[in-house]
Amino acid sequence: MVVPELRPWRAVRPRLARITEAVRPRLARAVEATGPRVARLARAASPQVTRITRVKTWQYTAGAATAGLALAAGVVTAAGPWDSGQRTAERDRAAAAGQPGGASHGGSGRGGANGTGPRPAPSAASVLTGLGGVTAAGLPDREALADVLDPLLASGALGGRRSAAVVDVATGTRLYATGADQALTPASTTKIATAVAALSALGADHRLDTRAVYEPDTEELILVGGGDPTLTADRDAEGRASLRTLAARTAAALEKRDVRAVTLSYDTTLYAGDDLHPIGVNDNIARVTALMADEARTDGSTSGPAPRHADPAAEATRTFADLLAAEGIETTPPGPSKATGRAQTLATVSSPPLSALVERMLTHSDNDLAEALARHTALATGERADFAGAGRAVERRLKKLGLPTRGAVIKDGSGLNRDGRLTAALLTRLLTEAADPARPELRATLTGLPVAGFTGTLTGRYGDGAAGLVRAKTGTLTGVNALAGTVVDASGRVLAFAFLGSDTTDPVAAQTALDRAATALAECGCG
Secondary structure, three states: OOOOOOOOHHHHHHHHHHHHHHHHHHHHHHHHHHHHHHHHHHHHOHHHHHHHOOOOHHHHOHHHHHHHHHHHHOHHHHHOOOHHHOOOOOOOOHHHHOOOOOOOOOOOOOOOOOOOOOOOOOOOOOOOOOOOOOOOOOOOOHHHHHHHHHHHHOOHHHOOEEEEEEEEOOOOOEEEEEOOOOOEOOHHHHHHHHHHHHHHHHOOOOOOEEEEEEEOOOOEEEEEOOOOOOOEOOOOOOOOOEHHHHHHHHHHHHHHOOOOEEEEEEEOOOOOOOOOOOOOOEOOEOOOOOOOOHHHEOOOOOOOOOOEOOOHHHHHHHHHHHHHHHOOOEEOOOEEOOOOOOOEEEEEEEOOOHHHHHHHHHHOOOHHHHHHHHHHHHHHOOOOOOHHHHHHHHHHHHHHOOOOOOOOEOOOOOOOOOOOEEOHHHHHHHHHHHHOOOOHHHOHHHHOOOEOOOOHHHOOOOOOOOOOOEEEEEEEEOOEEEEEEEEEOOOOOEEEEEEEEEOOOOHHHHHHHHHHHHHHHHHOOOO
């Protein structure tokens, strides 16, 4: 689950050149088909389109000018605005602007409570066609598609049990299925369900607040966790909620009260239950607590496995104490507490919007964010904010959306729990639901998917295959391999797919088999 940082622009230029030649014909067909729809959407959403024009898509497509300009003219506009300007089109790759990828999100956007703009993670290459279900040809022929996929998905590398489905995004028509209703362990593809549930329950603009409150009767200062694992102590917060900013604002508020020394405590009562994931202590996830800074990482990393602090809340509060000391505020060693109804809020910092958090979670398979978003879904729907309550909340939210949840079992938000179960049928429905123009709040579920050969957990894959045409969430546990996302086929249609394999014995061979199946979808017009 190690996620490499994005390579610089020079490293991708040759690959983009190859991809340009491969995708130019289908992009031309797709753009030709989008003309009427673009015009309708432009008239209906002119204010939002104004925001879209600010995105410098041409920077990303400098090595593939024909493809990029075609999409800029048609498909990107057809896709529509996303999240109040946080992500208004297929973003240029961070390296094109000389910025790194990773948890420190690249790009710019509307400011939050920190006074700086949240920066979403680097997103999809512009060589991808739109995700709004734009059609460029007739539906693929089911028998032809089966002829292509059956032998690939029958590979022994995918284990003894498998579930697969392919759906046309524009119409919702199922084009292929084998064991599609069989519930299997989904691993990290669970995050697609978490994303849809959280976005539908909370809304794309929702933010997570971390507060410093003061108890005047006891002169106690309490750092109140708001369940934001992206809270950072970095000097450059880059749009994330800043612990440094919170400390500076808190110190200023205390000085106005002529307070120079306080009893320091922290409040993690937003969440309930055990904070240790059922997999135990593991570098892939910190203890799930409502207060942590930089995901409790001890090595300065921003994604992938890393050693974690044993008590994330206490460690974050100790860092807060050091920052307050630098502002002239003396504190006691911190301990746990709970803010009362009399507590006065001194300062607040807010996370990037939920849409950006979802994108981050999906692109980098961020387990800490996944568990946080599942708990916030529980809080928003009246469930207890623990592992069981979060699982129930996600399941019930999906049922409320009318999705086929039979056989589905959500045990956590991340998919690290091997007892979770999903079907390929449900995963493809989640993807088509997120592509529905009537549900723009779910859009980040698609825009956050890693892009083959370019971003997140697919950066190092599809070098000689469907790079730039597949965007998908990976799923890997011992004996489990999965891939679910979208692909642009040779005729320009956008298809949603989900391939799950259980009882696999060779993870590399299984990954290769999944990639071959997705590549075959991209290469198949199958009309």
